[in-house]
Amino acid sequence: MTLTMLERRVLEAVDVDGLLSTLSDLIGIRSLGGEETPAQEYVAAFLERMGLDVDVWELDFDVLRQHPAFGAEVERPGALGVVGAMGEDGGGRSLILNGHVDVVPAGDAANWRYPPWQATIVDGRVYGRGSCDMKGGLACALYAARAIRDAGVRLQGRLLIESVVGEEDGGAGTLAAVLRGYRADGAVVVEPTEMAIAPAQAGALSFQVTVPGFSAHGCVREEGVSAIEKFIPIHQALMELERARNRANEDPLYARYRLPYALCIGQMEAGNWASSVAERLVFRGRYGVAPGEDLEEARCQFEQAVAQAARADPWLRDHSPAVEWWGGQFSPARIPAEHPLVETVGSAFAETAGAPARVEGVTYGADMRLLVNEGNTPAVLFGPGDVRRSHKPDEFVPLDELVAVTRTLALTAVRFCGTR
């Protein structure tokens, strides 16, 4: 397959300088979970300036909360949905490009070589919190649409650009877009996949475990029971569970990962006074689930591992740790690897990058599940950057991947939606 004149025109219209400038603006907007409104307003204004039909609405959390797929760890005083539409209902297939504006906290800025809340472009990389996860991908989607418009191409099907909130803490934004009626014949979620096409995503269940202890003066600590000490066998049991589950769920789409379904304890607090025995420890984390795995069954395995560790301890036997499924409950999702969407993105990538795309699963939970499971919209993940660079200091996205993804997305839209 070679490029048509029209496709060539679209690719030539990709504005790399504009893309970098928009991405820099986005990184500069500190859009932590719950504080996404300025970023959403920025994207909406961008889409409006491009001449798209833009739908901006206030999320109704009272309604969203009723939905079984709803999850949110962060309290939001308010949040916006933003969808820009171009093209026509002219018989072509419709396509969603979906990206989230929320980012995770930067942690201690002293661990960053480059400032987290400001884009730094150096050595062919754009640094900053969210550059990779996933303002980079979102900028690609915006500039793919813009290239089509700038090339004067009219699509035969609708192209929808969805900018969403709350992906990191449960997917409220994409769920809201689904419930508002935004469904399509295909969707690309522009998460960092290192430009692999992912027709499968693992699930991730957020958990919170409370380990009870019993307080006492630290000088007679043996008269109390330290919740910190009691955490240790539970931690060990969960690490063993992780190993066993990853061995049991081998899948060729995940061949490159030793632990595709990782169990990560990310947060912990214990005690309220340095010289008192800690009477309570709370830890929170994410628990990876394989595509196709039953969520209830996975939760049950976790609860049993905790209960079994507790039974082996004389204190915990009578003072059970409490497991809560708290915050984001990301189901896994998968579409057939031979789906036309996978083929279209694959051929577009091969055309613009000169190399075949890898097709493989991703280990992280993402909004793909809501599009597939709730919106009945076949979806893949495909975007610039390496998830290994996200959620940590000096997050970055490679410049060449930004360009290649923008070109691939533009070509995908042209081919998937058709032109007139």
Place this chain on the structure above:
Amino acid sequence: MTLTMLERRVLEAVDVDGLLSTLSDLIGIRSLGGEETPAQEYVAAFLERMGLDVDVWELDFDVLRQHPAFGAEVERPGALGVVGAMGEDGGGRSLILNGHVDVVPAGDAANWRYPPWQATIVDGRVYGRGSCDMKGGLACALYAARAIRDAGVRLQGRLLIESVVGEEDGGAGTLAAVLRGYRADGAVVVEPTEMAIAPAQAGALSFQVTVPGFSAHGCVREEGVSAIEKFIPIHQALMELERARNRANEDPLYARYRLPYALCIGQMEAGNWASSVAERLVFRGRYGVAPGEDLEEARCQFEQAVAQAARADPWLRDHSPAVEWWGGQFSPARIPAEHPLVETVGSAFAETAGAPARVEGVTYGADMRLLVNEGNTPAVLFGPGDVRRSHKPDEFVPLDELVAVTRTLALTAVRFCGTR
């Protein structure tokens, strides 16, 4: 030795109902570290109503902070010193009765059978936060002085009632009293000793350790380094250090304790996002020091144990945990077991309780060290209640001990200061 007529009169004047009422008032005043002013005002008013010369002053933290023995973990916008004096400089020995009004947090009230911030008197016990540590002892001191006054007895030496702040977090209140010039020929710190006379107290050094990790997305957790996992070998090394030090510092005064110099990790926080690898863990605790032990040497042993655990770990070897000696640094202290003060308290106790007093060391750091080491005032700990009941839910002090201690303190003052 039998009681004189005058001594009998003093003992008969002890007002048990008044004591319980005052103790109930004190428990009802939520005097957490840093919030002691209402409790100090209450004690000052009580002493004034009793007709003592009362010195109430605002602590000058700018000056206190300069002193090498100063320690405070809590920020105080302001705090009062309160000392009431009775008796005369008439050739008798002077005696300080010292008690602190600050209490540690109550933790989760759901773990209490009786409400923490209200006295409940049931089955011969007074329940409530601070009942044992040490508003009970303070009430004994107040009512011992009051019995002497009510009996119309005039002391030949000065009796000073010191009500202090900040004992739990570093001893700022007693240090301030020492620096204001309050020294004496003897002092009884009315901490809970189960009515044993303690001529020795262990020290306690507050520490904070920061364990570094490296953040990553939880779905590829092995690309990061979890500070939570790295805590585990350090915890283990410190537990081994505790065992070794307690074996090495055997002392007949501490024969009843398996771990008289306990190392207790009381607080911990790690991570800032459930699905990110924790890049930092901070834990705080107290480190017991034996009487006579060199503080610098003890600190050095702790730091070496952490450093040795770090050297054995490929990540920590290059990313050293940071040890800080943060907050209360309580030196140990000791006076000779045959000191006249020990004898006087011992004979007073035997007389009023009909049984000899136990003489033994206590495991906790207390303000005794400031009186002995900084104020050159020989001191013992002696008070009602069991330290095992403090710093935890359903703290209580036995009623009969409140009575016995009040009587013992009154008789001690009469005998130690002399009468005219």
